[in-house]
Amino acid sequence: MKSSWLWRLLSWSTFVCLLVMITGFGWALKDTWFPNKGLELPQASTKPEVATGGDWSAKKELYVAALGDSLTKGTGDSTGEGYVTRVIDQLSKQLDKPVYLVNNMAINGQRADQLVNRLDEVGYKNAIGKADIILMTIGGNDLFQIAQNGGSLAEGGDLSPELLSKRLPEAEPRLKAVFDKLRELNPTARIIYVGLYNAFYDLPEMISISQHVAEWNDYAFSLAKADGNATVVPTYDLFEFSLKKYLSSDHFHPNAQGYTRISDRIVQALQ
Amino acid sequence: MANLLALIQNETLKVWKKKRFAVVVLILLILIPIFVYANLKIAQNSADKFHADWRSELQSRITDNTNALSSDRIPEEWKQWRKALVQQLQYYLDHDINPESPNAVTFTRRFMDNAVSLFVPLMVLAIASDLVSSERSSGTIKMLLTRPVRRWRILFAKLAALTLYVSLIMFTTVLLCYLISGLVFGYKGWGEPVFVGFQVQGADVDTSGVHAVTQGVYLLMQAGLIWFSAMVVAIIALMVSVLVRSTAASFVTMMATIIAGTILSNMASSWQSAKYLFNVNLELSSYLRGTPPPIEGMTLGFSLAILGIWAVAALIVSFTVFTKQDILN
Numbered sequence: 061m062k063s064s065w066l067w068r069l070l071s072w073s074t075f076v077c078l079l080v081m082i083t084g085f086g087w088a089l090k091d092t093w094f095p096n097k098g099l100e101l102p103q104a105s106t107k108p109e110v111a112t113g114g115d116w117s118a119k120k121e122l123y124v125a126a127l128g129d130s131l132t133k134g135t136g137d138s139t140g141e142g143y144v145t146r147v148i149d150q151l152s153k154q155l156d157k158p159v160y161l162v163n164n165m166a167i168n169g170q171r172a173d174q175l176v177n178r179l180d181e182v183g184y185k186n187a188i189g190k191a192d193i194i195l196m197t198i199g200g201n202d203l204f205q206i207a208q209n210g211g212s213l214a215e216g217g218d219l220s221p222e223l224l225s226k227r228l229p230e231a232e233p234r235l236k237a238v239f240d241k242l243r244e245l246n247p248t249a250r251i252i253y254v255g256l257y258n259a260f261y262d263l264p265e266m267i268s269i270s271q272h273v274a275e276w277n278d279y280a281f282s283l284a285k286a287d288g289n290a291t292v293v294p295t296y297d298l299f300e301f302s303l304k305k306y307l308s309s310d311h312f313h314p315n316a317q318g319y320t321r322i323s324d325r326i327v328q329a330l331q
Numbered sequence: 332m333a334n335l336l337a338l339i340q341n342e343t344l345k346v347w348k349k350k351r352f353a354v355v356v357l358i359l360l361i362l363i364p365i366f367v368y369a370n371l372k373i374a375q376n377s378a379d380k381f382h383a384d385w386r387s388e389l390q391s392r393i394t395d396n397t398n399a400l401s402s403d404r405i406p407e408e409w410k411q412w413r414k415a416l417v418q419q420l421q422y423y424l425d426h427d428i429n430p431e432s433p434n435a436v437t438f439t440r441r442f443m444d445n446a447v448s449l450f451v452p453l454m455v456l457a458i459a460s461d462l463v464s465s466e467r468s469s470g471t472i473k474m475l476l477t478r479p480v481r482r483w484r485i486l487f488a489k490l491a492a493l494t495l496y497v498s499l500i501m502f503t504t505v506l507l508c509y510l511i512s513g514l515v516f517g518y519k520g521w522g523e524p525v526f527v528g529f530q531v532q533g534a535d536v537d538t539s540g541v542h543a544v545t546q547g548v549y550l551l552m553q554a555g556l557i558w559f560s561a562m563v564v565a566i567i568a569l570m571v572s573v574l575v576r577s578t579a580a581s582f583v584t585m586m587a588t589i590i591a592g593t594i595l596s597n598m599a600s601s602w603q604s605a606k607y608l609f610n611v612n613l614e615l616s617s618y619l620r621g622t623p624p625p626i627e628g629m630t631l632g633f634s635l636a637i638l639g640i641w642a643v644a645a646l647i648v649s650f651t652v653f654t655k656q657d658i659l660n
Contacts, residue, residue, distance in 0.1 A: 066347065070343055070344075074498055077499045080498075081555055083555065088552035088555050089635075093632075095528055095542055099542075099543050101428065101543055109384075160382060163394070164391075165390060165391075166398075168398050181424075182424050182427070183389065183390030183393060183424050186386045186390065187387055
């Protein structure tokens, strides 16, 4: 009889399936409410790569890590590339070898003190340790919040150049901490610090901010000098006379053209 | 007892001869390769971007989700969801474990996670939704009920056959998923570690209870949980099938309910009492994974209790109606 043969097969196989499912269900309940110790974690078979340093011309490929604030993220760029992708494309062409982005770890609105904390995270350590070039913008949000006495632009606080000049030294140790930590994580990478610019140059009462921005950039420059393998790429002069043309509609971040100009400078500095 | 077993045999063979299970297998054979291909494309794409460095890919996911948190346009509950996700991914990165090791078991795990809310219920409904109503529309119910057998035994036999088929479907889905995706991703990964035991409270993830299990154990637990929610769907579908005359109507009713559940889970976080509906509680496997539940305050125990109450209520209704109702047409 065909159907009795079919029934035997079906009943046994479905019954086994049922037992498997009930086992799984019971196991899940037990594991949720009375968990075991859990298994020993195996060591990862491959360790994170570490940059070797040395002469770039001897290397087959270069690795870039980017970190910092919204400028490194590329906020305001309608193409979504920001300066990081542009630098990598141009550098790859000019050096005639592949240049790879390890990771762009920039976070919108990040301050230098927050970045210092993040540099303790494993993901940051891995990426920075692997990089030959580190691109970074940081400090803009620090200065901005100081000038507003802690508020943000969205809260409608007014900027105060006096407050900025008085409290600027408070923020400087944060930048130093960032530089120190980066060097600790990667002794050989070239660090490019992209300088700040004054996005409010077109407002007469805000022109004086440029002076404090310059002070900040000077301080960054002194850190870079002390480091020896770092440099500051200035950007303040790119925007002052034509803010409208190179800033995006939020009147704070560069637009696509603005980012292209920044990236041109970085590539020049790297060669 | 022998009598009951014969009834179950009868029901099981009836479903088999209607070729419902064959349809389910056919659907799986067509759909799984499509998902495998899509997954392969994604894997290739990210391999290009991150040079097969899973650590930087993971860090990139963390950064992307952190950045999304600063946007004002994202609703608060999505932010909580992302915050929890970031903490979870960070946990994997801190322990140097790749949460997405590329192999067939990982694919199966991901597939089942996505299948629990719609795909699995759909396959269950293919069998469950006309179990009683088809007897009525074809008129065979009279033959069935005029036999010298108690009515509850007939319905019980149908329920037993349904349980067996739901188990078979679950097992077949996992098996086919593994076999087909293994052709592309390799038949490895049973021993890879996965973290379970994340406790999500709002935006915070409590990692004190987190422990690692092998992916094989994870898959078994996941299948068990999905099986439970599939059984609840099957039992409720059986009730609808008892109550509604036409097969099409019973199928559409159930499908609409299931779809409503997935929509509600996505938007009902402010409607607290929606958590007592069975259809927002079906994603049991998400508790294992540790993703935040659709509505705050839902836990595995809560969802199991809600699903259990619905199932028992559906059984009571089905058996009462089936044993009492007059058969007219």
